[in-house]
Amino acid sequence: MYITYEREDWRRLRAGISLPLTEGELNKLRGINENISLDEVEDIYLPLSRLLNLYVTGKQDMYNMTNSFFGSHIPKVPYMIGIAGSVAVGKSTTSRILQALLARWPGHPKVDLVTTDGFLYPNHILEQRGLMKRKGFPESYDIQRLIRFLADIKSGRPEVTAPVYSHLVYDILPDKIQVVHEPDIVIVEGLNILQTKGSGKRSMPRLFVSDFIDFSIYVDAEEKNITEWYIERFHKLCQTAFQDPKSYFHRYANLSPQQADRIARQIWTEINAVNLKKNILPTKVRAQLILEKGRNHSVYQIKCRKL
Ligand SMILES: Nc1ncnc2c1ncn2[C@@H]1O[C@H](COP(=O)(O)OP(=O)(O)O)[C@@H](O)[C@H]1O
Ligand SMILES: CC(C)(COP(=O)(O)O)[C@@H](O)C(=O)NCCC(=O)O
Numbered sequence: 001m002y003i004t005y006e007r008e009d010w011r012r013l014r015a016g017i018s019l020p021l022t023e024g025e026l027n028k029l030r031g032i033n034e035n036i037s038l039d040e041v042e043d044i045y046l047p048l049s050r051l052l053n054l055y056v057t058g059k060q061d062m063y064n065m066t067n068s069f070f071g072s073h074i075p076k077v078p079y080m081i082g083i084a085g086s087v088a089v090g091k092s093t094t095s096r097i098l099q100a101l102l103a104r105w106p107g108h109p110k111v112d113l114v115t116t117d118g119f120l121y122p123n124h125i126l127e128q129r130g131l132m133k134r135k136g137f138p139e140s141y142d143i144q145r146l147i148r149f150l151a152d153i154k155s156g157r158p159e160v161t162a163p164v165y166s167h168l169v170y171d172i173l174p175d176k177i178q179v180v181h182e183p184d185i186v187i188v189e190g191l192n193i194l195q196t197k198g199s200g201k202r203s204m205p206r207l208f209v210s211d212f213i214d215f216s217i218y219v220d221a222e223e224k225n226i227t228e229w230y231i232e233r234f235h236k237l238c239q240t241a242f243q244d245p246k247s248y249f250h251r252y253a254n255l256s257p258q259q260a261d262r263i264a265r266q267i268w269t270e271i272n273a274v275n276l277k278k279n280i281l282p283t284k285v286r287a288q289l290i291l292e293k294g295r296n297h298s299v300y301q302i303k304c305r306k307l
Pocket of ligand 1: 033035036037040085086087088089090091092093094229230232233296297
């Protein structure tokens, strides 16, 4: 079902890319994640952005042909890329690198990035429903609202808005929205984008998030590595974001490294690992492309769906 490329074969696909990264651009990418190696960007993400750019152009050509066949004018509809995978596997980093790379291809497409955490229910609703320890589980999202949002984008509406989630206050920000304005490409990132908990009552036709996605990518790694990345990120947050008195986790600001380790492991085991096994990993087979990451986040294999 998938064609498998080992890293060495995949990186050779770079040969056909006449779009080297300039020093300034490399620095900008380094700003996205100081730990990402530039070899990784050039070997893995640059060829991937080239492939995606071909798909985007192909889809645009199809729209143009359809318009000329029917003598009609279908409004420009953005191309939608979905990035799925576990908490802490590197979805945000992958999305932001692809956003930056895709914007460099000819025509300089406008690439907007949306994360599905904006569609989590606010804490007061999660509290009422006893779901505060279930953030990220299917029932913690307002999936109908997410599907409406995607349907609005895909119907060619020039401006669509999304709610905004803050990892600092650990809640939806009631007075903030994200405006998605006439994008050429939208990257939707979230652990739930390949799930099949649809919208609508049982008796109604059901739509899934993936019905609106043109190309889906699953970022995969062994659970023991993802656990380490989660714990490392938690340690970093203890020293940075949690120091802010506005942070929901400010109580963790003065933890010893051993205490931080224990708490991170506990949150991972009780919430995120359960969600990974029960609700996220089973969706991997629905992705069109799978990035297999080894230790240090380096991608050692890429699997592409044959069709
Ligand atoms: N390609 C990468 N190279 C190095 N570190 C990475 C890479 N991708 C993610 N990370 C690190 O792993 C952790 C999780 O990444 P993040 O993108 O926040 O994950 P997610 O959005 O899936 O929760 C972060 O600490 C991030 O800095
Ligand atoms: C907000 C998240 C559910 C991720 O959501 P996503 O952006 O993938 O929709 C996750 O980062 C989270 O907060 N999980 C709850 C347990 C924890 O604090 O890690």
